[in-house]
Amino acid sequence: MRSSGLWDQSEHLLLWVRTGSACVRVGDPEFRLAAGEGVWIPADVGSHWTIVTEPGTVAFPLLTHPSIAAEALSEPRRFAIPEGWQDWLIQSFNFMITPLTSHGYSQDVLADLLRRPGSGPPEPAFAVDPVMPTAGGAREVADELLRNPALDLTIAEWAERVLSSPRTLLRDFRADTGLTFEQWRLRCRLNAAAEYLAAGYGAGQIAARVGFATQNGFTRAFKQQFRQTPHEFGRDRSARPVANVLTQRAAAARQADDLMRIMGAENAPAVPDMLPAARTPSHTNNVHVLVWTYRGSGYLDIGEHRYEQPRGVATWIPAGSEHTMGVRENSISLPLGNAGTGDLQLTEPLQAQFSPAWDDYLMFCSISARTPVRPDDYDPSHILDLFADQVAAQRALSVPMPADARARRAAMDYLRGIGTSGGPKFDLPADTHRAFREQTGMSFARWRYAARMRIARGLLAGGAKPSAVARRVGYAHLPTFSAAFTRFHGLSPRDYVSDSADGPRRAQSVGVDNRRQGSGA
Numbered sequence: 001m002r003s004s005g006l007w008d009q010s011e012h013l014l015l016w017v018r019t020g021s022a023c024v025r026v027g028d029p030e031f032r033l034a035a036g037e038g039v040w041i042p043a044d045v046g047s048h049w050t051i052v053t054e055p056g057t058v059a060f061p062l063l064t065h066p067s068i069a070a071e072a073l074s075e076p077r078r079f080a081i082p083e084g085w086q087d088w089l090i091q092s093f094n095f096m097i098t099p100l101t102s103h104g105y106s107q108d109v110l111a112d113l114l115r116r117p118g119s120g121p122p123e124p125a126f127a128v129d130p131v132m133p134t135a136g137g138a139r140e141v142a143d144e145l146l147r148n149p150a151l152d153l154t155i156a157e158w159a160e161r162v163l164s165s166p167r168t169l170l171r172d173f174r175a176d177t178g179l180t181f182e183q184w185r186l187r188c189r190l191n192a193a194a195e196y197l198a199a200g201y202g203a204g205q206i207a208a209r210v211g212f213a214t215q216n217g218f219t220r221a222f223k224q225q226f227r228q229t230p231h232e233f234g235r236d237r238s239a240r241p242v243a244n245v246l247t248q249r250a251a252a253a254r255q256a257d258d259l260m261r262i263m264g265a266e267n268a269p270a271v272p273d274m275l276p277a278a279r280t281p282s283h284t285n286n287v288h289v290l291v292w293t294y295r296g297s298g299y300l301d302i303g304e305h306r307y308e309q310p311r312g313v314a315t316w317i318p319a320g321s322e323h324t325m326g327v328r329e330n331s332i333s334l335p336l337g338n339a340g341t342g343d344l345q346l347t348e349p350l351q352a353q354f355s356p357a358w359d360d361y362l363m364f365c366s367i368s369a370r371t372p373v374r375p376d377d378y379d380p381s382h383i384l385d386l387f388a389d390q391v392a393a394q395r396a397l398s399v400p401m402p403a404d405a406r407a408r409r410a411a412m413d414y415l416r417g418i419g420t421s422g423g424p425k426f427d428l429p430a431d432t433h434r435a436f437r438e439q440t441g442m443s444f445a446r447w448r449y450a451a452r453m454r455i456a457r458g459l460l461a462g463g464a465k466p467s468a469v470a471r472r473v474g475y476a477h478l479p480t481f482s483a484a485f486t487r488f489h490g491l492s493p494r495d496y497v498s499d500s501a502d503g504p505r506r507a508q509s510v511g512v513d514n515r516r517q518g519s520g521a
Contacts, residue, residue: 013041013049013061015373016081016089019360020057025050026076033059036081051373058363060093061371087295090363091275091332097370098335099280099325133176137164142184149189150211155181185211190225193218194233203230279326287338288346289317290383292354292362296331300324300349307349309333314362314387316350334366337383344384348468352390388416398454399447404435411436414448418455418474453488456481457496466493 015024016038024031024039026049031039041049053059081089133139140162145151159166173181189210196206204215212218222230275296291300292314300307300315301324309315317323319341327333339346354362365383368374402408410428428444436444452473459469470481486492491499 012043013063015039015041015051015059015061018058018060018086018090018363020054020059022051022053022057022059025052031076031078033078036086037078038081039076039078041076056360058360058367059373060089060363060367061373062089062093063096087275087332090294090334093367094332094334095278097366099283131177131179133172135168135172135176137162138169138172138176141169141181142188145185145188149185149192150209152211186221187225190222193222193230194226197230197234200234203234206230275330275332277327277329277331280324282322282324284322285317285319285338287340288319288344289338290336290387291315291317291325291333292336292366293327294332294334294359294363296328298325298327298331298333301326302349307351309351312354312356312358314352314354314390316344316346316387318346318348334363335370336362336365337369337380339381339384343381348464350387352387354390398458399451400440400442402435402439404432404439407432407435407439410444411447415451418452418472449484449488453485456485456493457489460493460497466497469493 015022015033017033017035019035021035022033024033024041026041033039051059132142137159141158153161155166155169158164159169162169170181173179173184177184179187189212192210193206196209197203201209203219207215207218210218212221219229222228222233226233291298291309293309293311295311297311298309300309300317302321307315314336316339317325325333365386368378369380369383401411407428410426410432414426426444433444436442436447440447442450456469456473459472460466464472466482467478470476470478473481475481475484482492482494485496489496
């Protein structure tokens with residue numbers, strides 16, 4: 001399969017191969033990488049790169065800030081991944097593509113600044129996270145600058161990048177934030193600088209990292225904003241113990257610095273004993289997002305409910321649901337893809353379990369969904385079918401399955417379509433009906449009824465409400481579902497729930513509501 005893409009010149013690219021092999025081309029240089037090898041491509045070498053991978057290859061791209069190792073590593077170079085560092089690199093990739101690092105700023109830095117010894121609280125330019133513009137193009141620009149405040153594009157270049165116009169961007173920034181674009185960007189950069197100073201970086205390391213051309217310009221702007229020089233602020237901050245010194249941005253910078261040391265074998269840092277726990281700020285998505293736990297365990301908090309995400313579980317997070325996601329120590333999760341609200345009807349989280357045999361393929365799905373490293377014929381809607389197939393396989397465990405190929409195919413089609421609008425119609429030949437009766441002990445109609453009721457039982461045991469379960473297994477009215485459930489199990493859904501043992505709330509593990517309106521591209 002062939003993958004290609006364009007990368008910003010303001011960021012270095014590090015690409016490494018977990019499995020398989022890849023050929024990376026950047027102009028004339030060409031690097032052939034085997035599993036466990038990587039290549040470092042400095043930003044000034046060129047922004048156009050092409051990757052050709054062999055089938056079964058999983059290759060992770062990582063972006064690092066332009067100020068990192070710019071002098072020491074000014075030319076492309078190949079390196080080997082030290083033993084034990086692969087999961088650390090995968091976690092770094094996760095921080096690059098998810099809200100674990102790309103959303104918001106810590107307020108601890110500014111709060112401590114306002115409480116510094118020897119003075120009353122100054123009147124801050126801003127004491128909370130920067131106000132974000134809401135208009136589409138301006139929001140895209142703001143998100144990019146939050147992730148990399150050193151980006152130094154002109155307003156015309158930003159407009160071209162987000163398919164807007166300079167006048168519209170300027171107007172939207174002023175209307176939504178009360179600041180001009182230049183003022184907003186400056187505050188964004190100074191806020192990032194405060195985080196780096198609080199994490200122990202020297203002032204000389206920070207100016208270029210946050211987008212200042214000169215050290216003097218950075219010092220002057222910082223003092224005007226915070227009433228201290230960067231050196232004074234860093235000294236005061238480091239002299240006081242704080243609960244959470246490393247903000248998400250600063251922690252990511254520390255990881256990137258470690259990454260540079262990895263590429264020198266004699267200076268490679270020791271493998272961390274434990275990957276740190278991480279969590280996102282509370283936020284909403286305008287699409288459904290599928291997240292998979294590769295290592296350890298994680299959780300999804302929506303309102304007062306916590307949905308556990310053990311190893312191998314993939315969870316659809318509904319669009320529009322304000323939520324927080326987290327991973328515990330020594331754990332990694334990765335996003336696998338998105339689905340629009342027209343392609344997937346979803347009001348509650350849905351889960352499916354994947355065995356470790358899926359690890360490499362699911363990593364490939366995550367890379368394809370969130371980076372330019374993807375097949376030329378990449379179809380983002382394939383993740384819907386993958387999830388539905390896995391749900392159908394799980395559902396098949398709850399009912400006896402026929403061995404006859406045609407009957408089994410009909411059974412899987414039915415399991416995939418449970419709860420969907422306008423599911424498949426079944427007009428099976430007589431020999432297929434006979435196969436169902438002989439191999440499962442039930443007619444096809446009775447088998448469908450049994451499948452729905454056993455799936456419903458599993459959903460109720462997982463903590464879903466009876467009304468939600470009724471919809472998931474294809475009943476429009478709760479009383480009709482309750483009567484059917486009572487006939488099959490001998491007690492009502494409400495009684496079944498009350499008799500079930502208490503435990504942590506789990507997302508619905510089956511019942512994908514996959515109302516596809518077209519395959520998409």
